[in-house]
Amino acid sequence: MRFRAATLWIMAGLLLTAPGLPPHARPVMHTVVIEGTRFEPETLGIRSGDIVVWVNKDPFPHTVTAQAGEFDSKNIAPGKSWKYVARKRGVFPYICTLHPTMKATLRVE
Numbered sequence: 669m670r671f672r673a674a675t676l677w678i679m680a681g682l683l684l685t686a687p688g689l690p691p692h693a694r695p696v697m698h699t700v701v702i703e704g705t706r707f708e709p710e711t712l713g714i715r716s717g718d719i720v721v722w723v724n725k726d727p728f729p730h731t732v733t734a735q736a737g738e739f740d741s742k743n744i745a746p747g748k749s750w751k752y753v754a755r756k757r758g759v760f761p762y763i764c765t766l767h768p769t770m771k772a773t774l775r776v777e
């Protein structure tokens with residue numbers, strides 16, 4: 669009886685301390701701030717499955733539009749944000765269609 673109880677505790681301990689999924693297997697959330705008519709950071713590297721949130725801190729709208737069409741936020745109003753789950757791997761240059769000089773790159777590995 670004593671032995672069985674001890675065994676159960678050991679097994680419970682092993683379960684609790686068992687390593688979880690490797691870090692890259694869990695989606696990570698990244699933030700790109702849009703402020704001063706710029707994307708910050710201008711280049712962001714993430715893993716496939718990660719989530720990117722663009723937050724518009726300017727007092728006017730912006731868009732997050734991939735130049736090859738993979739993603740397009742349409743207008744993000746001042747103070748609002750847009751979320752994208754990046755499943756497709758690759759290098760995606762994007763712009764703001766309202767201010768085409770605003771350029772940035774999303775890298776998905």
Ligand SMILES: [Cu+2]
Pocket residue numbers: 705729730731764765766767770
């Ligand atoms: Cu803009």
